[in-house]
Amino acid sequence: MSHIETKCVQEGYKPENGQPRVLPIYQSTTYKYDSSSHVGDLFDLKVPGHMYTRISNPTTACVEEKIAALEGGVDAICTSSGQAASFMSVFNITGAGQNFVCSSAIYGGTVNLFNVTMKRMGIEVRFIVDGMSPGEIDALFDENTRLVFGETIANPALKVLDIEAYADLAHRHGVPLIVDNTFATPVLCRPFEYGADIVIHSTTKYMNGHASVVGGAVIDSGNFQWTDKYPELTTPDESYHGLVYTEQFGKKAYIEKARVQIMRDLGMTPAPISMFMLNEGLESLALRVDRHSQNALAVAEYLAGDKRVSWVNYPLLKGDTEYEKAKKYLKRGASGVVSFGVKGGRAAAMKFMDSLRLANIVVHVADARTCVLHPASTTHRQLTDEQLAAGGISPDLVRMSIGIENVEDIIADIDQALRRAEEAQCL
Ligand SMILES: *Cc1c(COP(=O)(O)O)cnc(C)c1O
Numbered sequence: 089m090s091h092i093e094t095k096c097v098q099e100g101y102k103p104e105n106g107q108p109r110v111l112p113i114y115q116s117t118t119y120k121y122d123s124s125s126h127v128g129d130l131f132d133l134k135v136p137g138h139m140y141t142r143i144s145n146p147t148t149a150c151v152e153e154k155i156a157a158l159e160g161g162v163d164a165i166c167t168s169s170g171q172a173a174s175f176m177s178v179f180n181i182t183g184a185g186q187n188f189v190c191s192s193a194i195y196g197g198t199v200n201l202f203n204v205t206m207k208r209m210g211i212e213v214r215f216i217v218d219g220m221s222p223g224e225i226d227a228l229f230d231e232n233t234r235l236v237f238g239e240t241i242a243n244p245a246l247k248v249l250d251i252e253a254y255a256d257l258a259h260r261h262g263v264p265l266i267v268d269n270t271f272a273t274p275v276l277c278r279p280f281e282y283g284a285d286i287v288i289h290s291t292t293k294y295m296n297g298h299a300s301v302v303g304g305a306v307i308d309s310g311n312f313q314w315t316d317k318y319p320e321l322t323t324p325d326e327s328y329h330g331l332v333y334t335e336q337f338g339k340k341a342y343i344e345k346a347r348v349q350i351m352r353d354l355g356m357t358p359a360p361i362s363m364f365m366l367n368e369g370l371e372s373l374a375l376r377v378d379r380h381s382q383n384a385l386a387v388a389e390y391l392a393g394d395k396r397v398s399w400v401n402y403p404l405l406k407g408d409t410e411y412e413k414a415k416k417y418l419k420r421g422a423s424g425v426v427s428f429g430v431k432g433g434r435a436a437a438m439k440f441m442d443s444l445r446l447a448n449i450v451v452h453v454a455d456a457r458t459c460v461l462h463p464a465s466t467t468h469r470q471l472t473d474e475q476l477a478a479g480g481i482s483p484d485l486v487r488m489s490i491g492i493e494n495v496e497d498i499i500a501d502i503d504q505a506l507r508r509a510e511e512a513q514c515l
Contacts, residue, residue, distance in 0.1 A: 092158065092275055093374040100154030100367065113364045114146045132329075133336060133348070143352050147360040151367050155295075155305050158274040158370070159287050162310030163343035165351065166303060166363060170270060170290020172356035173304030174198050175206070177266050177288045180346045181318055182234040184210030189228045189235075189257075191249060192217050192478040193242035194268065195290075196468040199475065202237075213237075217478050229261045234318075236263060240279060240417070241271035243453065244463045244487040245480025246401045246427055248413040255283025264312040270294075271423045271454065275377040282417065285312040286342065293454030294423070297369040297376050301362045306346060310339030321345060327353075376456065376492055381421025383498060384490040388426045390499050396506045398429040398484070424491065425453055429484040436509045437462060437486050443505035446497060447488065458491035458498050 089095055101111040119138045121127050129135045138144050148166055156164035167173045182188055190202060192215040202213040214228040236258035238249040251267060258265040264285035269277065273294045279287050289295060291303040314321040314334050321341050324330040328348060333341040351357065358366075381404075388402035403414035403422040414422055430436040441449055447458040451466055461467065464483045468476060476482075490498060 089157075095154070095157050096275075096373045097371050099157040100152075100370075101150040111147060111150055111364060111367050113360050115360050116145075117141045133331065141360070142355050142357050143347060145357075145360050145363075148358060148363045151363045151370070152305070154367065154370055155289070155291075156307055158373075159269070159307045160274075160278050160280050160309070161287065161307040163340040164305055164307040165343050165347050166291070166305050166358050166366075167351075168304070168356045168358050168362075169302045170288070170292055170304040171197055171201060173288040173290065173306050174201055174268065176346050176350050176354075176356065177286055177306045178202070178206070178211070178235065178237065179209075180342065180350055181264075181320065182211050183320075186232045186234050187212035187214055187230070188237060188263075189214050189216060189225075189233060191215070191238035191242070191254070193245050193247035193249070193480055194237070194239045195243045195270075196463070196471055198239075198268065200470060215478070225257065226261075229263075233261060234263055235266055236261075237266045237268070239268040239270070240277050241403060241423060241425070242480070243271055244425065244427055244461075244467075244485065246403055246410065246422075246425060247480055248403050248410040248417060250413055251277075251279050251282035251284055251417060255285075258285075259283070262315075262317060271425060272418060273373060273377050273423070275374045276381065276420050276423060277417050280309040280311070285309050291366050291369075292452075294377055294380070295369055295373060296366050297373065297455055298365075299450075299452055299455035299457070301365045301369075303358050303362055303366055306343065308340070308342045312342075314341060325349065377423065378421060379492040380424030380454075380490060383492065383495040384422065384424045384426050386495045387488070387490050387498060387502065388428075390502070391426070391428050394506065396431055396510055398431045400426065400428040402426045423454070425487060425489050427485050427487045429482065430486060430506070430509060432509065433484045434464075437484050439509040439512050440505050441486060443508035444501055445504070446493065446501040447505075453487065453489035455489070456492050458489065458493060458501075460486060460488045463487055 130137050152164040190213050238254050255265045266286040267279040267284040269287045270290045270293050287307045289305045321333045333345040337344040388405045391397045391400045403410040430440045447460045450459045
């Protein structure tokens with residue numbers, strides 16, 4: 089099973105003789121045991137098995153196994169949202185008084201989580217901003233720095249992370265690199281192949297693919313060597329009567345700690361039926377992401393040649409600032425998200441969006457239907473102008489998530505909406 093298309097369909101649930109062919113939904117909070125001593129062994133983690141659905145569930149476990157296989161990791165845990173996954177991935181190894189280093193080209197919701205909410209927990213995020221010298225970047229690290237965080241294709245600025253450079257930076261400072269791989273998906277890029285240690289996802293986007301279920305995932309490559317610098321993994325956990333995660337779980341220590349400690353205590357648990365729907369989405373992930381990427385490149389090329397459009401960002405568009413990195417990290421495609429400016433600024437962008445017929449205005453990206461959003465007035469409106477600029481977002485930026493419809497219909501819709509914006513003398 090070496091190809092990603094096959095893994096999408098076949099990994100995870102593998103029925104035995106006479107069992108249902110399709111992943112069953114184990115909509116049960118609890119599990120039945122023959123003896124109380126078995127329950128004791130389960131709680132001591134001496135035998136594998138499920139105790140309680142807040143911590144693990146058989147339906148969820150199959151999806152976790154599939155996602156780990158897709159990324160080429162050793163273990164994964166699913167969460168109730170992408171935000172929960174981002175939080176868990178950092179909080180699992182970072183506490184009050186500690187800090188982490190982060191690319192500034194990341195999702196706006198992650199900026200709020202890191203810069204506001206986690207700050208209130210005493211955890212400090214230190215952003216790498218454009219134009220910093222290598223010396224200035226090194227100076228962000230100190231003995232309390234726990235990790236480096238970045239996003240493969242940043243939402244919505246569409247900046248491509250130089251994963252190898254970020255992995256080198258993290259490893260030189262003895263910390264792991266965590267990458268949010270939501271937009272690329274493991275079909276387009278597997279960050280572990282370039283040295284990333286941990287990957288997270290908002291499965292709400294392409295993985296589910298149909299805009300029906302919010303969810304997230306954290307995956308570990310198993311490659312980072314947890315040393316005494318991370319005592320929460322290498323010394324006894326008093327909340328788990330002296331368990332040492334690296335001794336008990338080896339390469340799976342990071343994810344299993346996240347499960348039996350963070351998930352146990354915070355309960356950001358996905359519902360089994362949500363996992364069933366995610367699994368159905370994953371089966372067609374490779375097919376869909378290829379079509380999204382082909383359509384988006386065609387749309388980006390069309391927009392780049394249209395005089396009513398002031399600029400276009402798409403990583404695989406020739407001449408894009410991200411083109412060289414995209415050629416390296418996104419060989420197969422650059423996903424369905426295109427951003428551009430309509431001549432005439434904010435007013436023209438609004439008229440254009442209001443005139444679209446096939447493409448709907450929604451607060452979402454990365455599902456089968458083409459949709460459109462104005463980040464500066466919606467998803468990113470909490471950010472200051474400086475934060476917007478640091479994330480690569482201008483006031484006229486329109487973000488289009490190109491779906492899997494026929495691309496001629498998508499382009500015809502864009503063309504008529506641009507014409508209406510032009511007729512309204514917005515541009
Ligand atoms: C949407 C998104 C998130 C947050 O995920 P939710 O599932 O909405 O909580 C995190 N990172 C990226 C890149 C996203 O696009």
